Amino acid sequence: MNSDQERQAGPDQIGMERMRTMNLLPLLLASTVMLTACGNSSGQTASKNSTMDSNSQYDHNNNPYYSHTDTTKLDVPLSEWKKLLPEDLYYIAFEKGTERAFTGKYWDFEGIGTYACAACGNVLFQADAKFASSCGWPSFFKSERKDAIHYHEDRAFGMVRTETTCGRCGAHLGHVFDDGPEPTGQRYCINSVSLEFIGTK
Numbered sequence: 001m002n003s004d005q006e007r008q009a010g011p012d013q014i015g016m017e018r019m020r021t022m023n024l025l026p027l028l029l030a031s032t033v034m035l036t037a038c039g040n041s042s043g044q045t046a047s048k049n050s051t052m053d054s055n056s057q058y059d060h061n062n063n064p065y066y067s068h069t070d071t072t073k074l075d076v077p078l079s080e081w082k083k084l085l086p087e088d089l090y091y092i093a094f095e096k097g098t099e100r101a102f103t104g105k106y107w108d109f110e111g112i113g114t115y116a117c118a119a120c121g122n123v124l125f126q127a128d129a130k131f132a133s134s135c136g137w138p139s140f141f142k143s144e145r146k147d148a149i150h151y152h153e154d155r156a157f158g159m160v161r162t163e164t165t166c167g168r169c170g171a172h173l174g175h176v177f178d179d180g181p182e183p184t185g186q187r188y189c190i191n192s193v194s195l196e197f198i199g200t201k
């Protein structure tokens with residue numbers, strides 16, 4: 001694997017080889033500045049209103065599918081998601097994009113609460129399953145429930161990885177690796193853009 005492949009592969013590749021990443025960090029940072037096509041998080045500035053937690057990213061008022069309690073599987077056409085979701089969220093969720101390292105809202109966020117799918121509201125992780133990872137993307141060692149997340153073999157970039165998608169709406173979230181901390185040993189490496197934080201009231 002050469003350095004070009006590493007840069008193209010994005011966060012999950014980096015996570016797989018964390019030790020090497022540490023050495024490559026300056027190079028990675030330089031390259032991510034150039035890879036603007038991989039998702040600029042500036043589009044996350046959703047308008048704030050009184051119904052939103054200050055740590056939320058998006059206004060979901062116009063999204064009829066958004067729910068933290070309805071676990072019914074959705075089958076929404078991509079054309080409709082494209083109308084409902086902000087451009088950066090659609091790109092990552094339904095075009096399998098990857099946000100730049102260290103740019104997302106939640107990679108080093110430590111709020112107490114819950115993380116949901118930013119597209120449909122499906123609860124994915126609890127904040128107490130989040131851990132500090134040096135990879136630049138939010139990392140969790142456990143999902144909220146068994147069917148919250150679906151798993152798919154991903155052979156992109158000449159690697160075999162496990163892609164994670166939302167179990168309710170199918171949005172791309174990131175990948176999961178088996179080099180996480182105890183007690184599960186798993187590391188869910190998730191794009192911040194794909195997540196919505198729900199603080200405790």
Ligand SMILES: [Zn+2]
Pocket residue numbers: 117118119120121122166167168169170171
């Ligand atoms: Zn979803």
